[in-house]
Amino acid sequence: MPPMAWSRAELPLRLGVSACLLGDEVRWNGGHARSAFVARDLARFAELEAFCPELELGLGVPRPTIRLERDAGGEVRLVEPGSGADLGPAMDRLAGRRVGELLARGLAGVVVKKDSPSCGLERVKVWDGAQPRRDGRGRFTAALVAAAPLLPIEEEGRLQDPVLREHWVERVWALHRLQGLLRSAWGVGDLVAFHTAHKLQLRAHSPAWYRALGRLVAGAAGRPRVELADAYAEGFQACLATHARIPHNVDALQHLAGFLKRRLDAAARRELHDLIHDYRHRLVPLSVPLALCRHHVRAQDLGYLAAQSFLEPYPKELLLRHHVQVA
Numbered sequence: 072m073p074p075m076a077w078s079r080a081e082l083p084l085r086l087g088v089s090a091c092l093l094g095d096e097v098r099w100n101g102g103h104a105r106s107a108f109v110a111r112d113l114a115r116f117a118e119l120e121a122f123c124p125e126l127e128l129g130l131g132v133p134r135p136t137i138r139l140e141r142d143a144g145g146e147v148r149l150v151e152p153g154s155g156a157d158l159g160p161a162m163d164r165l166a167g168r169r170v171g172e173l174l175a176r177g178l179a180g181v182v183v184k185k186d187s188p189s190c191g192l193e194r195v196k197v198w199d200g201a202q203p204r205r206d207g208r209g210r211f212t213a214a215l216v217a218a219a220p221l222l223p224i225e226e227e228g229r230l231q232d233p234v235l236r237e238h239w240v241e242r243v244w245a246l247h248r249l250q251g252l253l254r255s256a257w258g259v260g261d262l263v264a265f266h267t268a269h270k271l272q273l274r275a276h277s278p279a280w281y282r283a284l285g286r287l288v289a290g291a292a293g294r295p296r297v298e299l300a301d302a303y304a305e306g307f308q309a310c311l312a313t314h315a316r317i318p319h320n321v322d323a324l325q326h327l328a329g330f331l332k333r334r335l336d337a338a339a340r341r342e343l344h345d346l347i348h349d350y351r352h353r354l355v356p357l358s359v360p361l362a363l364c365r366h367h368v369r370a371q372d373l374g375y376l377a378a379q380s381f382l383e384p385y386p387k388e389l390l391l392r393h394h395v396q397v398a
């Protein structure tokens with residue numbers, strides 16, 4: 072995809088990351104949980120903003136373990152079992168300040184440590200008597216989600232799944248481009264251009280949101296700027312938060328093929344049709360028909376299609392579209 076006004080070099084992509092995932096020895100036992108994908112792969116393209124709520128709370132390294140506990144009234148507390156100390160209020164105060172600082176940095180996404188009573192995103196152990204239930208969320212991450220419910224937040228454990236990893240990365244880079252637009256001196260024409268460049272990507276995630284955003288942009292003239300920005304940003308992020316399923320990706324591919332068909336000979340049209348068919352039937356990954364589409368777009372010098380984020384929604388070096396989808 073050619074350079075866009077909303078992805079300028081002076082607007083770096085920033086990610087919040089649990090410090091232990093970068094190899095920092097800040098865990099309760101003095102160890103770390105370095106994630107190569109985060110510390111090596113993502114670090115090539117993003118500025119990483121590290122945080123460790125437990126260390127920042129002053130608990131030290133090493134430190135006694137802490138956990139989530141459900142009391143008799145059903146309230147979940149953050150507790151140090153050895154002393155019985157309730158750390159929840161102090162963590163909430165820290166989160167109230169620290170989450171605001173992180174979000175002010177313009178984060179496009181966050182990666183947190185799974186299973187952590189402070190950082191875990193889902194299925195964190197909550198002790199209720201002798202046996203825990205995996206229905207909790209880390210206290211710090213809960214505050215982050217409450218403050219920014221549409222921000223792409225994921226655990227490093229779930230990012231080992233190629234489908235979840237690709238979806239999260241796609242959302243992150245899409246939000247980064249949106250941030251680039253909204254931080255500029257944009258006008259309605261810029262919003263129209265941005266939306267036009269993302270049409271196929273949005274359509275692949277949610278046709279309903281794609282149509283709703285189209286109506287919003289069509290009626291943008293005369294609407295208050297802040298109101299328009301908030302409405303578009305909310306819809307854009309909600310759309311991308313929906314997983315792109317095979318049928319919707321096929322629909323986007325067929326629209327690409329429709330633009331190309333009059334410029335291709337019969338053999339080239341058949342080849343593209345067959346690859347889309349193979350993708351639909353889970354015989355090849357999405358990268359295969361997309362590679363052929365990109366080839367034809369470049370060969371035919373089709374600027375409108377070359378600008379479509381669907382063709383290259385994030386750096387190709389991340390190699391994330393080479394798995395065969397199952398649904």
